[in-house]
Amino acid sequence: AQKVTQAQTEISVVEKEDVTLDCVYETRDTTYYLFWYKQPPSGELVFLIRRNSFDEQNEISGRYSWNFQKSTSSFNFTITASQVVDSAVYFCALSEIYDMRFGAGTRLTVKP
Amino acid sequence: ETGVTQTPRHLVMGMTNKKSLKCEQHLGHNAMYWYKQSAKKPLELMFVYSLEERVENNSVPSRFSPECPNSSHLFLHLHTLQPEDSALYLCASSQEAGPYEQYFGPGTRLTVT
Numbered sequence: 358a359q360k361v362t363q364a365q366t367e368i369s370v371v372e373k374e375d376v377t378l379d380c381v382y383e384t385r386d387t388t389y390y391l392f393w394y395k396q397p398p399s400g401e402l403v404f405l406i407r408r409n410s411f412d413e414q415n416e417i418s419g420r421y422s423w424n425f426q427k428s429t430s431s432f433n434f435t436i437t438a439s440q441v442v443d444s445a446v447y448f449c450a451l452s453e454i455y456d457m458r459f460g461a462g463t464r465l466t467v468k469p
Numbered sequence: 470e471t472g473v474t475q476t477p478r479h480l481v482m483g484m485t486n487k488k489s490l491k492c493e494q495h496l497g498h499n500a501m502y503w504y505k506q507s508a509k510k511p512l513e514l515m516f517v518y519s520l521e522e523r524v525e526n527n528s529v530p531s532r533f534s535p536e537c538p539n540s541s542h543l544f545l546h547l548h549t550l551q552p553e554d555s556a557l558y559l560c561a562s563s564q565e566a567g568p569y570e571q572y573f574g575p576g577t578r579l580t581v582t
Contacts, residue, residue: 361511390568400557402573409568448512452568455525457502459512 359384361451363460370439371468378434378463380449386410391425391432392450396462402448408432439467471495473574475560481580482550490545490577492560500566501543503535506576507556518543519566550581 360383370376382391393405406416408425416423420437436443444467449460473494482488494501503515517525518537532554534546543560557578561571 392570399575401575402559402561404570404572407570454568455517455566456527457514457568457571461511
């Protein structure tokens, strides 16, 4: 069965600090997809990234970077030089076919 | 309108009422989804529709009845709900059904009294 664990319930940092959000997943399939979504206070989830299980290359997009390690079943998300606008709940998710399984989310608060 | 819209944004209903949630996507996508987000559980996938056909139903109680008349519209009909059904109901769409990026609406905050 699929499972996504985000052990960090809440994280608080001061602006300009770097922060890493952890995501650990479980699946029996060899083909699967991992996602990160951001949910700002407005409530609407915003897609950030999608990776398939065969692509372990790390990805960087501006201040955001993702580290995918199959050996530890982890797909961690790092925000460099955090900003107040990064404050949100961040969800990691796993999908095999139609079922998208989300983690419980990590609430990130960035203080000025 | 752009993206995914949901109406109403807030809904309060009694346990004996019947109401419907509406979702519309303006992205030309072929798949639509209903999710439930409550304080005590992670985001839960309820239903998946691909080209108006339901392809996934995650053991959702029959008091929730989805309807997809076309690929742009998705409804969730509610009847005889329980207080524990109070939650944020999110609609999403994607190009195709499956492990693709989904675009979410702002949600409907439902309170069952």
